[in-house]
Amino acid sequence: MSRLNMELPGLSMRNPIMPASGCFGFGKEYAKFYNLEKLGAIAIKAATVETRFGNPTPRVAETSSGMLNAIGLQNPGLDSVLANELVWLEQYDVPIVANIAGTKTEDYIEVAERISKAKNVHAIELNISCPNVKEGGITFGTDPKVASELTKLVKEVSSVPVYVKLSPNVTDIVEMAVAVEEAGADGLAMINTLLGMRIDLRKRKPILANGSGGLSGPAIKPVAIRMIHQVSQVVSIPIIGMGGISSAEDVVEFFLAGASAVAVGTANFVDPFVCPTIIDELPGLLDELGVEHITELIGGSWK
Amino acid sequence: MIVENMEIVSQKNIASQVYELVLQGQELVSLAIQGQFLHVKVSEGTDPMLRRPISIASIDKDKNQLTVIYRAGGRGTNMLANKQVGDQVSVLGPLGNGFPVEATNAGEKAVLIGGGIGVPPLYELSMQLVAKGITVIHVLGFASSKDVFYEEKFTELGETYVATMDGTKGYHGTVIDVIKDKGISFDTIYSCGPTPMLKAIETTFPEERGFLSLEERMGCGIGACFACVCHVQNDPTGIAYKKICTDGPVFAIGEVEL
Numbered sequence: 001m002s003r004l005n006m007e008l009p010g011l012s013m014r015n016p017i018m019p020a021s022g023c024f025g026f027g028k029e030y031a032k033f034y035n036l037e038k039l040g041a042i043a044i045k046a047a048t049v050e051t052r053f054g055n056p057t058p059r060v061a062e063t064s065s066g067m068l069n070a071i072g073l074q075n076p077g078l079d080s081v082l083a084n085e086l087v088w089l090e091q092y093d094v095p096i097v098a099n100i101a102g103t104k105t106e107d108y109i110e111v112a113e114r115i116s117k118a119k120n121v122h123a124i125e126l127n128i129s130c131p132n133v134k135e136g137g138i139t140f141g142t143d144p145k146v147a148s149e150l151t152k153l154v155k156e157v158s159s160v161p162v163y164v165k166l167s168p169n170v171t172d173i174v175e176m177a178v179a180v181e182e183a184g185a186d187g188l189a190m191i192n193t194l195l196g197m198r199i200d201l202r203k204r205k206p207i208l209a210n211g212s213g214g215l216s217g218p219a220i221k222p223v224a225i226r227m228i229h230q231v232s233q234v235v236s237i238p239i240i241g242m243g244g245i246s247s248a249e250d251v252v253e254f255f256l257a258g259a260s261a262v263a264v265g266t267a268n269f270v271d272p273f274v275c276p277t278i279i280d281e282l283p284g285l286l287d288e289l290g291v292e293h294i295t296e297l298i299g300g301s302w303k
Numbered sequence: 304m305i306v307e308n309m310e311i312v313s314q315k316n317i318a319s320q321v322y323e324l325v326l327q328g329q330e331l332v333s334l335a336i337q338g339q340f341l342h343v344k345v346s347e348g349t350d351p352m353l354r355r356p357i358s359i360a361s362i363d364k365d366k367n368q369l370t371v372i373y374r375a376g377g378r379g380t381n382m383l384a385n386k387q388v389g390d391q392v393s394v395l396g397p398l399g400n401g402f403p404v405e406a407t408n409a410g411e412k413a414v415l416i417g418g419g420i421g422v423p424p425l426y427e428l429s430m431q432l433v434a435k436g437i438t439v440i441h442v443l444g445f446a447s448s449k450d451v452f453y454e455e456k457f458t459e460l461g462e463t464y465v466a467t468m469d470g471t472k473g474y475h476g477t478v479i480d481v482i483k484d485k486g487i488s489f490d491t492i493y494s495c496g497p498t499p500m501l502k503a504i505e506t507t508f509p510e511e512r513g514f515l516s517l518e519e520r521m522g523c524g525i526g527a528c529f530a531c532v533c534h535v536q537n538d539p540t541g542i543a544y545k546k547i548c549t550d551g552p553v554f555a556i557g558e559v560e561l
Contacts, residue, residue: 025527029549032304032525045529053534053542058520060530062379065349067522074529074544218349246349269523270344270354272306272395 003283003293006040006261008238009186010123010161011095013040013261015279016294017251020242020265021046021099021125021165022071023216026085027092033272036092038279043097043189043263044085046127047115049107051077056209061198066219066244067266068196070210073101078111086118095122097163105150108140113157123160125240126151126185129167129192141167141192144179151183161186163240166231168223169195177231189240189263190231191224217266218244225257232258233302246274248281252289255297304398304525307331308391312368314384318452321420322384323360325370331396332367335359337427338402338495338516338553341371342524344393345383354395355379356521356548358495360423360453361430372423372452398524399552402428402514407491409436414489416478416504418444418496424516426453428493429460440464440489442481444500448472479503492556502561513556519547534560 004015019030021043027036036042054074061068075081081098089096098121102108108126116124128141128150140150147164155162164180166173168191177188193214198207206212224243232239241259245251246267254262267274282294291297313325342354361370375384386392402424407413413432415425422443429439439461445451448471457463464481465473474481478500481487492513494504501515522528526549535543536557545551545559 023523023528025529029523029525029527033306051542053544054529054532057531057533059532060353060520060522060528062351062353065352067352069522069528069530071529074532217352219352266352266522269528270349270352271393272523272525 003286004279006295008240008261011041011097011261013095015040015282016261017275017279018043018097018240018261018263019268019275020263021097021127023265023268026081027089030268030272034276037094038276039094040261041095041097041122042089043099043125044081044089045075046073046099046101047075047078047081047111048073048101049078049110051075051080058207058209061207061213063196063198063215063217063219066215066217067269068198068208068213068215069193070208070213072210078114082114082118086120090120096120097123097125099125099127099165101127105153108150109153109157112154112162116157116159121160123186124154124158124162125189126154126162126164129165129169141176142170144175147176148179148183151180151185155184163187163189165189165192167192168220168227173227174230174234177235181235181237185237187238187240188231188235189242191220191227191243194220194223216244218246220244221250225253228254228259229257229301232299246270248278248285251278251282252285252297255294256300258299258302260298304334304396305331306393306395309369309394311386311388311390311392314386314388317372319449320375321372321450321452322375323370323372324383325368326392326394327366327368328394329367331394332362332369333364335362335369335397336401337362337404337431338424339397339399340424340552341369341394341396342398342521343383345379351379351382353522354524355383356398356524358424358516359397359427361427372420374420395524398548400550402493402516402553404428404431404435406512406514407432407435407437411490412438412440412488413491413493414440414442414482414487416442416444416482416492416494416496418478418500419446419450421494421496421516421518422453424495425493426456429457433460440487442466442478442487444468444478444496445472477503479507498561505556505561509557511556514553515556515561516552517547517554517559517561518552521548524548536560
């Protein structure tokens, strides 16, 4: 496995594969299928200060090679995540990336400060790009000044490195990336879902109760590859790439675009074993490509 | 729950757009109980992306076979309907909690109320109840005569009434009308069908011992994605919830908001 190990700020990973936040709960469901220590890291579901129920149902709609969701950051709240979910995860020797969200700056600061002190949380993923909540979320992730300011404040209180999760729903993602790097971000996570909608032909209404939702799955992979390719050549902080990854080939493509680790999201819903399968298949693919260590692939497609 | 490639041993069109599919497996069948569902992958690739939740209609542990009944109409279910005997499908399951047979005692009477594509899971339930010495009465509602299936099979197990909304077969009206008009008495209600029907059952029989199987669009089917969450009844905080895929799909009358 030494061909796959990866050192990123805060994250010493036995392989660069982690399940993406929001697609893996807090790990309990998938622990019924395999040992979570197989994973490089786990990005847990977003935590907010308060307990959140989320949006009305239907919350998911299918699209061609993708899925729309508008879960609305449902989570048990910071106190419960700290006392129950993270404590339960302590039985596994795997670094946790804590995704944090909020409706106002103070919320983000409180969650970041407290969750970063949990002993198995090795990094924070600053979620400024969730498109499915009315307040907060994406409103922080579309204005470089606002994103930059929030990144600075979260960095000040966090005991662990901070990865800023960027939204693709912006005109210039490079501008956003540069702004949060200058504000002190230790890394980037990109991309979050693309805003989308589907309409029920018979009811003549959007399928999702929320109207629109975030598009994920293989349908968005080319967008993610393009954005990571652009951003990674401009910033000097590492990128955790995500967006439609479902195979070892996809992982290599993300690395060639400039990612240093990847998160697998929607594919977990289709195949609960997708992460361990990718991890098992990567060495064979590296052989095929004549690559000794996966780090050799990072940015391999740059000019 | 496991993921298993199962072989199609039979695929039959049994009503308008309704198919009965028999799947041969290894381990998965031995785990299944009445009222649980499967998450079926209908294509090899990623289009369509998600698995389809389909309830289990009957379980044959001796032959290692499961029968499911589904309505084809959308793109994914049409792809499933086009699969042939001998084809393999990836199945995640069995999922969900299932109907509690133990809630009814031997010698008691259960009414099983099904609506449309909610009828299938009641079939295995009925067999299990009958095997326990419980008298079963079936009230099956469909839109029209072309939609009716399994009437004979249910009749073999107990008293069976079919109702259609347009009156083209059986009783003209709703399942509730049948129960009231025929003066059907029972100790337990088991039901699966569209939410308006389940609501009507709960409103008509709020104090009865009863179990309702819910349906919702799902992402993962295993409790990780929080797509199929519903509110708990009489919850002043508004944040208590149940996941239909893992806490359900079967809930007691009065347990969750319909």
